[in-house]
Amino acid sequence: MGFNWRILAGTRDMYLDGLLVTILYSIVAIIIAVLWGILIGSINFRRVKGLSLITRAYTTFFRETPLLVQIYFWFYGLSRIMPVSASVIGVMALVFNDGAFIAEIVRGGLQSIDRGQEEAAYSLGFSKSQTLFYFLIPQAVRKTQDSIMNMVSIIIKDTSLLMWITITELTYVAHRVNSKFYQPITAYLTAAAFYFTLFLIVQGIKKLMDRRAEKKNGLIAT
Amino acid sequence: MGLSLHDHFTIFFTILIKSGLPLTLKLVLGSFLGACAIGLAGGVIRGLKIPVLDQILGLYAQLCRGIPDMLVLLFFYAVMVYGSTYSISVLAISVIQGAYMQEIIKGGILSIDKGQWEAARAMSLPVPVVLFRIVIPQVMLIAMPALIGQVVLLIKGTSVASTIGCLELTKRGVIAMARFSNALVVYGYILIIFFILCHALTMLGRRVERKVTRKVMGDLYE
Numbered sequence: 001m002g003f004n005w006r007i008l009a010g011t012r013d014m015y016l017d018g019l020l021v022t023i024l025y026s027i028v029a030i031i032i033a034v035l036w037g038i039l040i041g042s043i044n045f046r047r048v049k050g051l052s053l054i055t056r057a058y059t060t061f062f063r064e065t066p067l068l069v070q071i072y073f074w075f076y077g078l079s080r081i082m083p084v085s086a087s088v089i090g091v092m093a094l095v096f097n098d099g100a101f102i103a104e105i106v107r108g109g110l111q112s113i114d115r116g117q118e119e120a121a122y123s124l125g126f127s128k129s130q131t132l133f134y135f136l137i138p139q140a141v142r143k144t145q146d147s148i149m150n151m152v153s154i155i156i157k158d159t160s161l162l163m164w165i166t167i168t169e170l171t172y173v174a175h176r177v178n179s180k181f182y183q184p185i186t187a188y189l190t191a192a193a194f195y196f197t198l199f200l201i202v203q204g205i206k207k208l209m210d211r212r213a214e215k216k217n218g219l220i221a222t
Numbered sequence: 223m224g225l226s227l228h229d230h231f232t233i234f235f236t237i238l239i240k241s242g243l244p245l246t247l248k249l250v251l252g253s254f255l256g257a258c259a260i261g262l263a264g265g266v267i268r269g270l271k272i273p274v275l276d277q278i279l280g281l282y283a284q285l286c287r288g289i290p291d292m293l294v295l296l297f298f299y300a301v302m303v304y305g306s307t308y309s310i311s312v313l314a315i316s317v318i319q320g321a322y323m324q325e326i327i328k329g330g331i332l333s334i335d336k337g338q339w340e341a342a343r344a345m346s347l348p349v350p351v352v353l354f355r356i357v358i359p360q361v362m363l364i365a366m367p368a369l370i371g372q373v374v375l376l377i378k379g380t381s382v383a384s385t386i387g388c389l390e391l392t393k394r395g396v397i398a399m400a401r402f403s404n405a406l407v408v409y410g411y412i413l414i415i416f417f418i419l420c421h422a423l424t425m426l427g428r429r430v431e432r433k434v435t436r437k438v439m440g441d442l443y444e
Binding site: 060061064065066067068069070072073075076077080153157158159160161163164171174175178182184185187188189191192195196198199200 | 284285287288289290291292293296297300301374378379380381382384385392395396399405406409410412413416417420421424
């Protein structure tokens with residue numbers, strides 16, 4: 001065995017297609033999951049009557065059950081009730097699972113903000129929701145941007161589980177190439193290299209964001 | 223749809239609890255021990271900053287954070303000619319989770335005050351004694367909450383073993399689906415079982431965290 005470049009040359013297009021699918025699902029899932037996480041996190045933070053009981057139960061439950069089983073649950077369970085495509089289910093499963101993690105991160109960020117800020121905003125005549133949108137959420141997101149970026153790399157990794165619901169993403173391509181040629185090292189190492197590159201890109205973006213945040217904080221401090 | 227009480231009983235107790243859960247627990251225990259072994263060895267090496275090995279283990283940790291568990295598992299499954307699906311799963315999960323444990327233990331070792339090392343060395347205690355009798359007991363205390371959180375992730379991670387045919391909880395559910403074809407019930411039960419396992423551990427983690435804080439902070443903690 002070893003690395004077989006000939007097979008890689010022959011399956012290049014398959015890999016690129018798979019990579020594209022992975023990136024596409026990641027981007028869509030990340031955007032919706034972050035928004036969903038901010039929404040649920042804010043509800044948990046505000047303790048909206050009745051609603052926050054449900055959202056709290058939701059974040060606890062979805063954070064402590066395996067994503068793969070959740071995907072199966074939605075895919076095989078929901079498709080009996082109404083016709084939904086696998087891609088919608090895939091994004092939905094990712095958003096519900098990773099969004100719950102992001103919600104807890106955002107809630108933690110919101111709680112760490114000094115109460116005085118909220119009171120100051122009220123005394124300036126801002127309403128409760130305005131305070132949340134203009135003062136608290138931007139700060140909470142900035143405070144927790146590191147953890148949220150970690151969730152971004154986790155979401156990219158999680159898209160690999162979508163291969164079990166007929167989505168032809170990168171891991172699926174690697175699996176197929178391996179079962180076709182039986183060259184596990186070539187097949188899986190290529191996919192791993194792509195995933196790791198994506199991970200490094202996310203890490204790079206995280207560093208850039210950190211530097212920008214530092215600059216901004218520095219300006220405020222001086 | 224059309225499931226009698228007897229069917230519910232069969233799914234929950236006979237199939238999931240009696241035949242699926244024991245193997246899931248075995249998977250958890252096996253990969254926990256494996257991950258702890260890797261994590262402790264790697265964490266000590268990284269904590270002591272042994273050159274070359276430190277960098278290699280750092281790369282290993284980065285790789286495990288960037289590459290999906292699914293891909294790693296499929297890779298091991300394809301490369302390993304011998305070994306049952308159980309042992310392959312244990313190996314793959316140990317390798318991935320070991321990287322996280324390693325980073326937690328490394329962080330713990332680095333958080334120990336340098337003065338302790340110097341004091342112990344001044345009393346001419348050999349390095350292994352300092353490490354195992356003075357540093358590691360403290361690290362275990364400090365890192366305990368993080369390690370428990372990691373075990374929750376490990377438990378959830380065992381569900382991917384079903385995809386290579388390991389007959390644990392999730393796979394039992396997949397098989398039961400052919401007979402009962404009611405995904406909401408079958409996978410719902412699996413989610414509940416996983417939730418109970420993980421939630422119990424999370425609760426334990428919270429209690430341990432409170433105890434550890436009290437112990438570390440001493441009288442400062444209120």
